[in-house]
Structure formats: structure tokens, C-alpha cells
Amino acid sequence: MEIFQAVTTRRSIRRFKPDSVPEPLLREILEAARWSPSWGNTQPWEVAVVTGAVLDRFQKANRQHLIDGVTPNPDTPMPEAWPEPLKQRYGDVGKQVLTALSIPRRDKEARLRYAGEMFALFSAPALLLFSVDRGIPREYAMLDTGAIMQTVCLLAHARGLGSCILAASVRYPALIREIIPIPETKAVIIGVAVGYPDKEAPINQFTRERANLDAFTLWFK
Template structure:
């Protein structure tokens, strides 16, 4: 498979087969991913790969906290910022939500189904494994997120090459105190993102949704070309 094909085939998958992932494949994917560039070759990432009973504990704890409407720890406040209303970024966010709700048969007024859909994210979309990406707090937050984005992209592309799928999500780390306790993540690590990973269930309706992209000519300014 050519690289351009892998890039074009990657999508956010929100439904997975109940099929465990071999540790060897996950190790290989992460080894490939760490070839990502990083600021001054600092490689400021650490991966916590969670599966089986620890993952089930995370799912239960996340959902319990979500249902109780508890506020997330202050350290995660920055990931809860939503795009401003009236901006194109908000419009794109709303558009993809509408597409997903449509294929899942979730009406705008159906609060129960909307809540159930939200809970899927806190369960890592029932994937057989989740990767919690963390970085050292000694590194500047702006730089570490740039480096994290590069390694995240590599994880998602490498997964496609192994016949797997992923979904990058903030929901999986919002309740950071829960994550730290169950996965034993020390306080000197900053939680950056969660990645659900597994074999895709292509019969799951939401997996048929491909998020649209802005026409490339609308996001390019040509200078001397």
C-alpha cells in the first residue's frame, strides 16, 4: 500500500470488533511511530497501552464520572475549550456531529441517545486497546503538543497499514485523576490525548462517515509559484 493510499484511507473509527490486539503488533506500530520528528530530537513522549481488565476499569470509572456530572480536574481545563460560535471551526465541528447523528439515528431532541453516544467516547468506543499519550511536564506545553501531533499521525497511519483503525479523542483523558490511578501515571507526566485502536467493525454505521475536507485551494496562499 502506498503512503498516499494510507493517508486517504485513514478515518476516525468509532466501532470495533471484539478481537484482541497482539502485543507484538502494537509494539511494532509504536516503534514505527517514534520515527516522527520532534523538536531538537527531544522525543518527549511516553505511551501507556491499556487493554483487558485495566481498560475495562477505565471505561467503568470514566462513565461513572461522566454520569455524575463531576467537573474534570483543573489540569485538563485546556482540552475542554470549544471552537467559538460563528466561526468556520465551529461549523465544521457541528457538521461532523450532524453526519454522525444522522447515520446513528440520533434525533436532536433525543437526550438519552445523545448521552449514550457521548458515553461511547468515555469507553474508548469499545476498542480492545487504548493508547494514552503522555509527555514530560518539564517540556513547554506548546512544543510538546507539536511533537505529540507528529507521533499521533504516525500511529494512526501505521495502524492502517496493519489493518487496524484508530480514533483520536480527548474524552479518554478528561478525568485525569482516574487515568493516573488506574494506569499508574506519575504526576510529572502531562496527559496529552487518548487513541482508541483495534480492528474496525465496518458494519457499525458511524464508521461509514468520512469527514469532509476544505478544498485545498481555499487554504493555500501562493507566493511566487
């Protein structure tokens, strides 16, 4: 797939087909993604590739934690509030998702059911968990992790896979460590759900917005 096409046609996939992703394909993607840039070529990332029974256990337990109202304690704290226009955009995605699923905003039960699906990682057949050593300065490691994360998403897309970057996958790191042996010395940064997209599902089809170029670029000559 041509690079511009890959960038502009990738989208977050929130419903997957049940088919598993062949391990050689995941390897091919990660083999290429290791060429992502990083500060001073430090390559601070570690990627846990989680599939099969281990993933199944984690999906169920992560969902249950949400349903039980367990207080999240992510290694990467989530923003509590956004200034405008970010707040508006954040709210808009939530609305678009609910509309695509025909869930009325006031239907709290259906919203919680959907949140449960998200915390079950949309039943994706593979999860890539990106972590970095706690001992290194986090800011640049976050940039580096973001670079490889996006590279993985684009490569997955180029191979006909779908992905969803999921803060919801790393809200309960203690739970992650109970099921997936990521040591305490590593901070879990983000997870990416990967699988074959259900292209027919409305949740994978809604129109997404982006700010115009002029809204975020300044040109100096």
C-alpha cells in the same frame, strides 16, 4: 500500504470488533512510530499502552464519570468556543455521527448514551495514552505528540487496524491516574483508541468533509 493511500483512507473508527490486538502488532507500530520527528530530536512523549482488565476498568469508570456529571479537568484544556468556520465544522461532525446512528437531535437520552459509549472509548481493545513531562515547554511538545500520534494512526491503518483520537479519553486525568499509574509529573495529552474496525457499522462509514485546497493554501511565487 502506499503512503498517500494510507493518509487519504484513514478515518476515525467509532465501532470496533471485540477482538484484541496482538501485542507484537502494537509493538511493531510503536517501533516504527518512534521514528516520528520531534523538536531537536527531544522525543518528549511517553506512551502508556493500556489493554485488558486495566483498560476495561478505565472504560467503565470514565463513562461513569460522564454519566455522573463529574466536572472535567483535563491536563490539556479543551477549547470552549470556536470561530467560524471551525464552529460549523465541529457541529457538522456531531450531526453526522448522530445521523449515522439514527439519533434525533432532540433525543437527549440517546445522545447521552452515545456520549457514554465515546467515554467508554467505543469499547476499543487498546488505548494508547500520550503524555509529556510537565516541566518542558508544552507548545512544541504538543506538536511532537501530534506527529507521533498521527504516525501511530496511519501505521495502525496500514496494518488493518482502526483508531480514534479521543479527547474524551483524557477529560479526567485524576481518574486515569487512579487506574493507570501515570505520575503527576506527566501531563496527559491525548489518547488513541485502537482495534479492529467494524467496517459494516454506519458510524464508520459516513462521508466526511474537508475544506478545498484553495480554502487553506496561499501560494507565493
